[in-house]
Amino acid sequence: xxxxxxxxxxxxxxxxxxxxxxxxxxxxxxxxxxxxxxxxxxxxxxxxxxxxxxxxxxxxxxxxxxxxxxxxxxxxxxxxxxxxxxxxxxxxxxxxxxxxxxxxxxxxxxxxxxxxxxxxxxxxxxxxxxxxxxxxxxxxxxxxxxxxxxxxxxxxxxxxxxxxxxxxxxxxxxxxxxxxxxxxxxxxxxxxxxxxxxxxxxxxxxxxxxxxxxxxxxxxxxxxxxxxxxxxxxxxxxxxxxxxxxxxxxxxxxxxxxxxxxxxxxxxxxxxxxxxxxxxxxxxxxxxxxxxxxxxxxxxxxxxxxxxxxxxxxxxxxxxxxxxxxxxxxxxxxxxxxxxxxxxxxxxxxxxxxxxxxxxxxxxxxxxxxxxxxxxxxxxxxxxxxxxxxxxxxxxxxxxxxxxxxxxxxxxxxxxxxxxxxxxxxxxxxxxxxxxxxxxxxxxxxxxxxxxxxxxxxxxxxxxxxxxxxxxxxxxxxxxxxxxxxxxxxxxxxxxxxxxxxxxxxxxxxxxxxxxxxxxxxxxxxxxxxxxxxxxxxxxxxxxxxxxxxxxxxxxxxxxxxxxxxxxxxxxxxxxxxxxxxxxxxxxxxxxxxxxxxxxxxxxxxxxxxxxxxxxxxxxxxxxxxxxxxxxxxxxxxxxxxxxxxxxxxxxxx
RNA sequence: GCUGAUGUAGCUCAGGGGUAGAGCACUUCAUUGGUAAUGAAGAGGUCGUGAGUUCAAUUCUCAUCAUCAGCUCCA
Numbered sequence: 001x002x003x004x005x006x007x008x009x010x011x012x013x014x015x016x017x018x019x020x021x022x023x024x025x026x027x028x029x030x031x032x033x034x035x036x037x038x039x040x041x042x043x044x045x046x047x048x049x050x051x052x053x054x055x056x057x058x059x060x061x062x063x064x065x066x067x068x069x070x071x072x073x074x075x076x077x078x079x080x081x082x083x084x085x086x087x088x089x090x091x092x093x094x095x096x097x098x099x100x101x102x103x104x105x106x107x108x109x110x111x112x113x114x115x116x117x118x119x120x121x122x123x124x125x126x127x128x129x130x131x132x133x134x135x136x137x138x139x140x141x142x143x144x145x146x147x148x149x150x151x152x153x154x155x156x157x158x159x160x161x162x163x164x165x166x167x168x169x170x171x172x173x174x175x176x177x178x179x180x181x182x183x184x185x186x187x188x189x190x191x192x193x194x195x196x197x198x199x200x201x202x203x204x205x206x207x208x209x210x211x212x213x214x215x216x217x218x219x220x221x222x223x224x225x226x227x228x229x230x231x232x233x234x235x236x237x238x239x240x241x242x243x244x245x246x247x248x249x250x251x252x253x254x255x256x257x258x259x260x261x262x263x264x265x266x267x268x269x270x271x272x273x274x275x276x277x278x279x280x281x282x283x284x285x286x287x288x289x290x291x292x293x294x295x296x297x298x299x300x301x302x303x304x305x306x307x308x309x310x311x312x313x314x315x316x317x318x319x320x321x322x323x324x325x326x327x328x329x330x331x332x333x334x335x336x337x338x339x340x341x342x343x344x345x346x347x348x349x350x351x352x353x354x355x356x357x358x359x360x361x362x363x364x365x366x367x368x369x370x371x372x373x374x375x376x377x378x379x380x381x382x383x384x385x386x387x388x389x390x391x392x393x394x395x396x397x398x399x400x401x402x403x404x405x406x407x408x409x410x411x412x413x414x415x416x417x418x419x420x421x422x423x424x425x426x427x428x429x430x431x432x433x434x435x436x437x438x439x440x441x442x443x444x445x446x447x448x449x450x451x452x453x454x455x456x457x458x459x460x461x462x463x464x465x466x467x468x469x470x471x472x473x474x475x476x477x478x479x480x481x482x483x484x485x486x487x488x489x490x491x492x493x494x495x496x497x498x499x500x501x502x503x504x505x506x507x508x509x510x511x512x513x514x515x516x517x518x519x520x521x522x523x524x525x526x527x528x529x530x531x532x533x534x535x536x537x538x539x540x541x542x543x544x545x546x547x548x549x550x551x552x553x554x555x556x557x558x559x560x561x562x563x564x565x566x567x568x569x570x571x572x573x574x575x576x577x578x579x580x581x582x583x584x585x586x587x588x589x590x591x592x593x594x595x596x597x598x599x600x601x602x603x604x605x606x607x608x609x610x611x612x613x614x615x616x617x618x619x620x621x622x623x624x625x626x627x628x629x630x631x632x633x634x635x636x637x638x639x640x641x642x643x644x645x646x647x648x649x650x651x652x653x654x
Numbered sequence: 655g656c657u658g659a660u661g662u663a664g665c666u667c668a669g670g671g672g673u674a675g676a677g678c679a680c681u682u683c684a685u686u687g688g689u690a691a692u693g694a695a696g697a698g699g700u701c702g703u704g705a706g707u708u709c710a711a712u713u714c715u716c717a718u719c720a721u722c723a724g725c726u727c728c729a
Contacts, residue, residue, distance in 0.1 A: 113657090336729055338729085
């Protein structure tokens with residue numbers, strides 16, 4: 001019986017009985033066969049060597065396909081395990097998946113500790129094994145066989161994994177002497193792996209549970225070509241230079257002090273200026289969108305948080321209550337603004353005509369984050385939320401939600417965040433114990449968020465278990481320089497706090513009704529937003545933050561007039577800087593003290609005056625040669641384009 | 655909080671049981687027609703903090719604090 005294989009271009013090939021992805025590739029070209037890592041068979045990724053015995057749509061996967069990379073890295077994890085087993089017999093293995101960039105394997109070395117110094121040895125062993133071009137062989141085994149194998153091998157983690165698997169769906173993969181429990185798929189043989197780097201060693205709890213044993217996690221990345229590894233490592237180095245903690249120090253945006261306390265940022269003058277501009281920008285936008293500013297104190301009585309439910313949920317892991325001379329009195333540093341805003345809502349009876357009521361506050365809050373969680377400005381213990389709470393009627397929720405989506409997207413677009421993930425964060429599918437409120441209200445809120453996002457045409461991903469304890473969220477995540485994701489903007493629908501605070505409004509029917517609350521923060525927090533913004537704008541901040549951008553230097557007094565002409569012309573292009581008068585003491589002062597900090601130095605003399613150009617030197621890059629003023633202006637604007645965009649947006653009317 | 659690593663000048667880092675080192679940055683002076691340079695001089699450190707071992711600790715041991723990577727967490 002012949003089988004028909006349909007390729008992505010629509011062409012159909014016929015084969016007798018069965019065929020593997022690799023054989024199909026060979027039939028197309030040898031070059032393709034050398035690069036084929038796996039095959040997508042009717043949407044499922046298969047080993048390139050696994051026979052296909054039925055009609056199917058097949059796509060051959062190579063390094064350029066995301067699934068190809070994932071297969072490649074997953075196989076690399078097996079290679080790592082093989083190397084570890086060979087170097088450290090008795091090692092027990094957890095899981096070893098591919099990740100966004102590379103792979104890891106969780107292993108248990110028993111009593112010995114593994115140090116980073118040993119990584120080169122493991123890398124060498126991996127390369128040695130890779131060169132042997134060991135084939136990945138798939139075999140289907142029964143549950144009993146699988147248990148027998150790992151019982152004899154003495155690998156408790158694998159046994160635990162097998163427990164959760166169905167008999168008849170268990171497969172082993174073997175390369176060389178190493179056999180692993182694995183669903184697959186894998187690349188044809190280890191020879192495809194030409195370049196590798198073990199990047200990191202860290203601890204990780206078995207199955208991600210804090211109560212389980214901590215295993216050693218080895219991270220690595222592999223490539224089919226040496227050159228790609230080099231490029232990747234260079235990219236990583238470059239990214240590290242954009243780390244906001246490094247730039248924040250260099251640009252004097254913020255600092256930390258052991259004496260003040262960890263996780264408590266000190267904003268330096270330049271950082272405070274940047275923060276202030278962002279605040280003004282958003283305040284204008286919010287004013288237009290019908291928000292009303294409010295201000296509330298930094299502390300609130302403990303009872304406030306008992307009412308909101310926050311005390312029960314977070315009380316024991318928070319900053320301890322503040323005592324007063326009155327023994328029965330306790331205050332908490334506010335960890336969020338919502339309860340205060342609820343009390344503002346309650347200051348007078350509300351009519352349905354008052355709603356939606358949008359109360360906004362740049363509220364500084366304090367949360368006792370676990371010490372290991374603190375991270376530059378992205379995770380701190382004291383931070384300012386660009387918070388607001390919208391109190392509205394149930395039928396207004398979706399509309400208000402959509403308006404907030406517009407605002408968040410406006411902010412992101414204005415500040416140049418083109419790449420973000422919009423994530424709908426819902427309740428855990430199983431464990432509902434960590435949430436307050438009725439299923440009915442939760443389902444309603446979850447549905448409204450999904451509908452609002454869909455109606456806005458916003459592409460979203462859904463994550464279960466990521467909701468706040470009082471309601472589902474729509475979060476906007478942006479990556480930092482090295483690819484870690486951070487939640488910036490957030491919009492949350494909440495039916496629960498209005499209940500707890502017994503918020504009411506009088507409807508058109510003259511009856512009392514309960515409003516719905518929308519919590520929202522487009523930046524998330526000023527701290528985290530500045531951090532991510534810094535990493536995105538990278539080296540451009542100093543230009544933006546200090547107006548001194550170029551220095552114009554005449555070679556001698558004779559060319560001073562021309563230098564002055566150049567200087568004036570540049571200023572018309574909004575390029576500011578210094579004109580160095582080299583024949584006066586003050587000129588030297590400027591050059592010595594200030595010019596060194598300026599990124600561009602423009603030198604004018606006889607030649608330049610003659611052909612109307614300037615000689616340009618750029619700090620760190622050296623001589624850029626001679627160019628016309630117009631060319632320089634274009635180059636300059638290009639270089640600091642992002643900065644100008646941010647700047648003009650923050651300065652223009654919203 | 656957990657596992658592992660790190661902490662020496664403003665910054666980046668070297669060193670190592672017995673006067674504390676470099677580069678960049680900083681201060682002063684000189685020099686500068688292709689130039690953010692050059693020359694000279696100078697200032698700057700209880701070697702994160704505390705205890706222990708020792709004749710002697712920045713170095714070894716322990717504790718503690720902070721930072722970094724990852725895990726867990728994130729109202």
